[in-house]
Amino acid sequence: MTIKGKAYIAGAFEHPTRHAPDKSVAQLHAEVALGALADAGLTRDDVDGYFCAGDAPGPGPATMAEYLNLTKLRHVDSTELGGTSYVALAGHAAAAIALGKCDVALITLAGRPRSEGMATGTTPRLRDPNQPEAGFEFPYGLTTANGYAMCAMRHMHQYGTTSEQLAWIKVAASHHAQHNPNAMLPDVVTVADVVASPLIADPLHRLDCCVISDGGGALVIVRPEIAKSLRRPGVKIVGAGETVKHLAGGTFDLTTSGAARSGAAAFAEAGVKPTDIKYVSIYDSFTITVLIQLEDLGFCAKGAGGKFVSDGNLISGAGKLPFNTDGGGLCNNHPANRGGMTKVIEAVRQLRGEAHPAVQVKNCDLALAQGTGMQLGTRHCSSTLIMERE
Amino acid sequence: MTRPLVRPPRKNPILRTRLPTLPPAARSRVALGLTAAAARGRFELQVCRDCGTVQYPPREACRACLSPRLDWRVQDGNGELVAETTLRHSHELFFRERMPWRLGLVKLDSGPLVVAHLHGDCAAAPTRVRVRAHLDRAGQAALVALPDKDTPHMADDRELRELTCDPKFRKVLVTDAKAPLGQALVEALVDAGVDLVWAGEAEPWKKPPGFERIKALPQVAVVPLDLTDSRAVKQLAGEIGGRVDILINNADHHRNFGIAARDGIETARAEMDVNYFGLLRLAQEFAPAMRARGADGQSSAVAWVNVLSVFALSNFPPHGTYSASKAAALSLAQCLRAELAPTGVRIVNVFPGPIDDEWNQTLPPPKIAPARLAADIVAALRGGAEDVFPGNVAQDWLERWRDNPKALERELAAMPQP
Ligand SMILES: [Zn+2]
Numbered sequence: 174m175t176i177k178g179k180a181y182i183a184g185a186f187e188h189p190t191r192h193a194p195d196k197s198v199a200q201l202h203a204e205v206a207l208g209a210l211a212d213a214g215l216t217r218d219d220v221d222g223y224f225c226a227g228d229a230p231g232p233g234p235a236t237m238a239e240y241l242n243l244t245k246l247r248h249v250d251s252t253e254l255g256g257t258s259y260v261a262l263a264g265h266a267a268a269a270i271a272l273g274k275c276d277v278a279l280i281t282l283a284g285r286p287r288s289e290g291m292a293t294g295t296t297p298r299l300r301d302p303n304q305p306e307a308g309f310e311f312p313y314g315l316t317t318a319n320g321y322a323m324c325a326m327r328h329m330h331q332y333g334t335t336s337e338q339l340a341w342i343k344v345a346a347s348h349h350a351q352h353n354p355n356a357m358l359p360d361v362v363t364v365a366d367v368v369a370s371p372l373i374a375d376p377l378h379r380l381d382c383c384v385i386s387d388g389g390g391a392l393v394i395v396r397p398e399i400a401k402s403l404r405r406p407g408v409k410i411v412g413a414g415e416t417v418k419h420l421a422g423g424t425f426d427l428t429t430s431g432a433a434r435s436g437a438a439a440f441a442e443a444g445v446k447p448t449d450i451k452y453v454s455i456y457d458s459f460t461i462t463v464l465i466q467l468e469d470l471g472f473c474a475k476g477a478g479g480k481f482v483s484d485g486n487l488i489s490g491a492g493k494l495p496f497n498t499d500g501g502g503l504c505n506n507h508p509a510n511r512g513g514m515t516k517v518i519e520a521v522r523q524l525r526g527e528a529h530p531a532v533q534v535k536n537c538d539l540a541l542a543q544g545t546g547m548q549l550g551t552r553h554c555s556s557t558l559i560m561e562r563e
Numbered sequence: 564m565t566r567p568l569v570r571p572p573r574k575n576p577i578l579r580t581r582l583p584t585l586p587p588a589a590r591s592r593v594a595l596g597l598t599a600a601a602a603r604g605r606f607e608l609q610v611c612r613d614c615g616t617v618q619y620p621p622r623e624a625c626r627a628c629l630s631p632r633l634d635w636r637v638q639d640g641n642g643e644l645v646a647e648t649t650l651r652h653s654h655e656l657f658f659r660e661r662m663p664w665r666l667g668l669v670k671l672d673s674g675p676l677v678v679a680h681l682h683g684d685c686a687a688a689p690t691r692v693r694v695r696a697h698l699d700r701a702g703q704a705a706l707v708a709l710p711d712k713d714t715p716h717m718a719d720d721r722e723l724r725e726l727t728c729d730p731k732f733r734k735v736l737v738t739d740a741k742a743p744l745g746q747a748l749v750e751a752l753v754d755a756g757v758d759l760v761w762a763g764e765a766e767p768w769k770k771p772p773g774f775e776r777i778k779a780l781p782q783v784a785v786v787p788l789d790l791t792d793s794r795a796v797k798q799l800a801g802e803i804g805g806r807v808d809i810l811i812n813n814a815d816h817h818r819n820f821g822i823a824a825r826d827g828i829e830t831a832r833a834e835m836d837v838n839y840f841g842l843l844r845l846a847q848e849f850a851p852a853m854r855a856r857g858a859d860g861q862s863s864a865v866a867w868v869n870v871l872s873v874f875a876l877s878n879f880p881p882h883g884t885y886s887a888s889k890a891a892a893l894s895l896a897q898c899l900r901a902e903l904a905p906t907g908v909r910i911v912n913v914f915p916g917p918i919d920d921e922w923n924q925t926l927p928p929p930k931i932a933p934a935r936l937a938a939d940i941v942a943a944l945r946g947g948a949e950d951v952f953p954g955n956v957a958q959d960w961l962e963r964w965r966d967n968p969k970a971l972e973r974e975l976a977a978m979p980q981p
Binding site: 306307309310314315316323371375376423424425 | 586587588589590591594616618619620621622626627645646647648649650651652653655658664666667668670671674675676677678679680688689699701703705706
């Protein structure tokens with residue numbers, strides 16, 4: 174049993190806003206739903222599967238299903254994996270379609286942390302009081318940024334990775350963002366700019382961190398027969414993997430992410446290897462997130478990430494592995510503090526040949542989207558999705 | 564290396580005093596086991612009785628075998644600092660006011676990987692460290708990684724000082740400083756580098772040996788303070804209340820006997836008047852100013868020490884009414900602790916066994932010497948504990964009381980009357 178070839182991404186939409194003080198979160202969900210359905214050439218009445226995650230207002234999928242007035246649902250899924258949820262939900266949608274549980278799956282994401290004044294990274298979020306580890310991490314000032322920072326510190330210690338090497342990841346993203354009219358940070362930056370920006374949590378600088386933006390995105394995933402009836406270029410889902418990595422009582426390696434396991438599963442299902450991939454969307458909450466995931470996915474050896482990302486190797490047209498050609502979370506958009514959705518959307522653009530001409534990868538027939546949700550340094554979720562142009 | 568503290572400049576009285584902020588305080592019930600140990604100055608973790616796994620964070624079931632049979636065991640805290648970082652931006656007010664803040668991940672030799680505050684003298688990761696559990700300003704256990712070996716001026720570390728109540732450069736009020744323990748406390752505090760000790764004097768006509776020498780120390784100012792006189796307490800609070808950083812209530816009225824050997828209630832009333840109402844009067848007059856000064860710079864109001872008695876845990880019939888007055892004081896101290904909790908001012912309750920003084924002459928040894936008790940109190944302030952059981956007798960009673968309070972009650976009842 175596999176999802177390979179059983180489902181197609183027929184619609185993808187990224188909300189153009191980066192600041193939406195005048196809109197509600199539910200309204201943004203509705204706008205991206207309509208955008209993705211219009212992109213696919215479908216309507217709400219065609220939707221019989223709805224997928225959302227922790228950003229959706231209300232408990233689980235019911236509130237948004239009502240707001241969107243989805244009346245034909247026969248399958249729902251609100252798996253919450255943090256920022257990578259939407260990479261995983263695309264795989265879940267493909268699995269549901271393969272099992273005949275639904276024909277047209279809609280996945281939505283939206284949020285407005287920028288309008289709500291919610292800084293991420295440096296703020297401990299309100300946590301479930303029943304979360305057993307809550308009282309043992311936040312009282313130390315552990316937030317998102319310094320948790321990832323300690324992974325970077327450890328990577329530097331074990332492998333000699335440098336701040337300048339990490340900075341190259343931001344530099345590559347900024348080279349892409351300059352062509353994206355919606356990008357929050359469209360200016361090209363240099364390695365010197367990154368390492369000269371203020372430290373947020375050693376060794377991560379401000380420019381090592383992603384943006385905080387309002388907005389959202391949506392995907393429409395359908396059965397092959399329906400995909401072929403639509404006029405859009407076919408983007409086939411060929412492999413998916415997901416996992417959770419946690420402290421395991423202290424037997425934990427700070428420099429390896431769940432991507433090692435979710436990536437291997439996705440490659441196995443797709444029957445491809447890293448050298449076959451033409452374009453990657455890699456979750457970029459921080460520069461170190463990208464570096465560790467690239468290693469774990471097998472694009473380079475463990476520990477060789479610093480060298481691998483240097484000298485523009487991630488820049489489309491210049492390097493060997495073009496990544497995040499929309500500018501990614503580092504420069505373009507990180508709606509709802511969750512970057513998984515935009516990772517899949519840019520991969521779809523690349524496979525369709527609809528990326529900006531300046532960053533479009535030639536003969537882009539196989540792409541990978543990889544996400545890490547929650548806290549890399551303690552416990553996180555990882556999901557990988559491999560997509561192929563029909 | 565930690566830079567030694569310097570005496571803070573005189574405070575500008577016009578500047579507004581910062582409101583105290585606290586680190587996040589929410590803990591699960593089982594997690595309070597860590598706090599209970601830290602309150603006595605210990606670092607304990609749960610160890611599984613079935614498979615021997617040491618675990619952190621504390622939880623209801625063993626992380627390895629899910630057994631609920633978990634025992635709290637003292638840890639040596641030795642481990643390796645795996646990674647560190649320095650927080651430079653936070654919207655958590657407590658940290659925001661204390662940036663930059665160093666923290667790290669420590670792999671304990673016993674297994675767990677823990678997040679901990681990081682002493683400034685710890686070398687860059689990876690390096691050997693010692694993890695200790697201290698109470699933080701919110702009164703909850705917090706782990707702090709110290710360098711492998713002691714360093715000069717280690718106690719002056721900014722992050723460590725947030726977890727302790729070090730008397731260095733602070734101003735301290737000691738009630739009944741003429742008593743043997745009071746004198747020993749004043750001397751120990753002067754040795755610990757206090758800025759000033761107000762030595763409370765209840766009975767000016769008394770001339771106990773040694774007091775003249777203490778009075779002559781440059782850091783000591785004798786002040787009139789009779790805890791049975793509400794007006795006197797109020798008046799002194801009006802004069803010095805806004806400057807007291809640490810208050811040590813050592814006043815004690817102690818007479819022998821229980822109920823049968825007494826006629827009337829006058830002795831018991833006198834004990835209550837000092838031991839219970841004395842604390843209440845002090846708390847009403849001095850706590851408000853201390854409450855406002857919980858975050859008043861380097862030498863903030865930081866601790867309130869009650870010298871109680873281990874007799875407060877369970878009545879010692881040969882000193883029956885005295886035990887009752889100390890039990891009342893313990894209960895009131897818990898109330899004071901709750902009321903001062905939002906301010907970060909720590910209530911330190913000291914439960915000595917019999918002190919080697921005139922009212923315990925008829926008790927056989929072991930008895931704790933006043934100088935030893937004073938040293939233990941200063942050590943508790945430096946170590947950040949809130950419940951202190953100095954001496955062998957107190958430790959023995961505590962263990963018996965924790966094991967089985969009813970058994971201790973029966974054992975004490977069986978002791979002969981003097
Ligand atoms: Zn076990």
